[in-house]
Amino acid sequence: MESSLVLLLALAMAPFQLGSGQSLHVDPPDPVVAVAKDTSLRLNCSLPCDEGVAQVQWRGLDTHLGNVQNLPGSSILSIHGLLTDAGTRLCVGSCGGRSFQYSVQIVVYAFPDQLVVSWSGQDQEVSCTAHNIWPPDPDILSFTLLLGDQRLEGAQVLESEQEEETQEAEGTPLLRATQRWMLPALETPAPPALYCQVTMQLPNLVLTHKRGLPASGITLWVGSLVLGLLALAFLAYRLWKRCAPRVPPDSSSCTLL
Known part of the structure; x- marks a missing residue:
């Protein structure tokens, strides 16, 4: 049972590993790429092929043809940092009847120091x-x-x-x-x-x-505390003045005005 699961997993990874070590190479290689708004980035996808020239192309739901440059054995996707550039892009390639694919998620962000x-x-x-x-x-x-x-x-x-x-x-x-x-x-x-x-x-x-x-x-935050302390000190002083010992002492006169 375990050997069957291992075989299934190996077959699931086949598009990335078939062809005697051949696979798509994407630069930058991260599966998720963050791009600052209004900045440019080029994603280069290439496929070495021992059986001729590989066919490679970027695809995506919102990929504009003008942003993709296809060359023999490679494809270049240009990102210009527009908010609409965000999304998943798929690079597909073929070599000698074998197919390969690699997906990249583009995240466009804006975070100015404002x-x-x-x-x-x-x-x-x-x-x-x-x-x-x-x-x-x-x-x-x-x-x-x-x-x-x-x-x-x-x-x-x-x-x-x-x-x-x-x-x-x-x-x-x-x-x-x-x-x-x-x-x-x-x-x-x-x-x-x-x-x-x-x-x-x-x-x-x-x-x-x-x-x-x-x-x-x-200053106001600190000042509010200082004013509060001064007010407490003033009230304490007035209370002390009223309650200070006199001759004869009369505690009944200890009132705060």
Whole structure:
């Protein structure tokens, strides 16, 4: 039974291994390729053939013929970083009656360094927005609120959202993603700067941008605590003045005005 399963698996892999070691060679060789928006990439697919010249061609649902250059024994697919370039491409080849194929998934992404961080002193809320991003997959984008170089502990994660932002000429909009946090009570001494860090994780590629909270926001955050401490100190002083021993002592006069 086990030998039969091994034989079936070997036959399933036959299109990639038939022909005395012959197989399609794709450069770059990754099965998933991430391409930045508006940047170019060439995928070269070739097939060595001991029995003449191999026939090789890129195919795909949205592959434009003008983006494919077929040569003897190879085929070159040009990607121009358009959002419509995303999808699966298939390179097929034949040599001496044997067929081969290799699939590549193209992921087109946009992740410019366009972070906007704001702070609302009234409700102690920090908002971080990444503009003009793509693709629309919340699982590839993560937000982190940093205190110096470490994650800020105690911050309450609020709602997140993605919205359409820019209408592209090709008809596909880019997005903006926003994450909000409620700040915890500030401890003394005053902390280093607060940062929003946004990470996009793609196949074989991790990108990160970081932006600090405006200095005015940090000042107000620290200042709100200082004002609170001063208010407590003032009330304590007034209470002490009212309760200070007199001759004769009269504890009944210890009231706070």
